[in-house]
Amino acid sequence: MLEALLIWFVFTGGLSALGVLLARGHPLSALTALMVAWMTTLNPFVAAGWFAGMVEAWKIKPTVKDLKSLASADSFSQMLENRLFKVIxxxxxxxxxAMAGTFAGIYLIWKTMGLDIEALLQQILASVF
Structure with a gap:
């Protein structure tokens, strides 16, 4: 059980933090995503990105000017320069x-438990079709 929890923490948190870093977010936002993703993927009413986004907004402080200038951006690179868009x-x-980590984590936990996922999927598909 401890191994399953470790797999869940590493994959959901790690991939969620990787998403923050790919978005060029603040390291504290990535750390927040890493720490909360394992819990938020188990609860459908909260999301790791909300927490990472709140920390990002706290660190870079978007303004009303950012909101107004977002609509006038002509390219994706211009949007990335906007602090409000960066938070989003x-x-x-x-x-x-976190979503990708959920699927990877489930797969690896099932593999660790000895479940032959490929055979199970083939059996399900054979019964449906």
Missing amino acids: WVAALSNLG
Whole structure:
């Protein structure tokens, strides 16, 4: 059971933090995603990206000017220069990382438990089709 918890923590937290870093978020936002992703992936009412996004907003402090200038951005690179968009981008990529970590974690935990996932999927597909 401890091994399963470790797998869950590493994959959900690690990939969520990786999402923050890919979004060029603050290291404290990445640390936040790492620490909360294992819990937030077990609860459908909260998301790791929300926490990472709140920390990012606390660190870079978007302004009303950022909100107004977001609509006038002509390219994705211009959007990335906007502090408000960066907060949203950090939250989104953190959530995507946590989601990917959930699927990878489930797969590895099942493998660790000795479940033959490929055979199970073949059996399910054979019964459906």
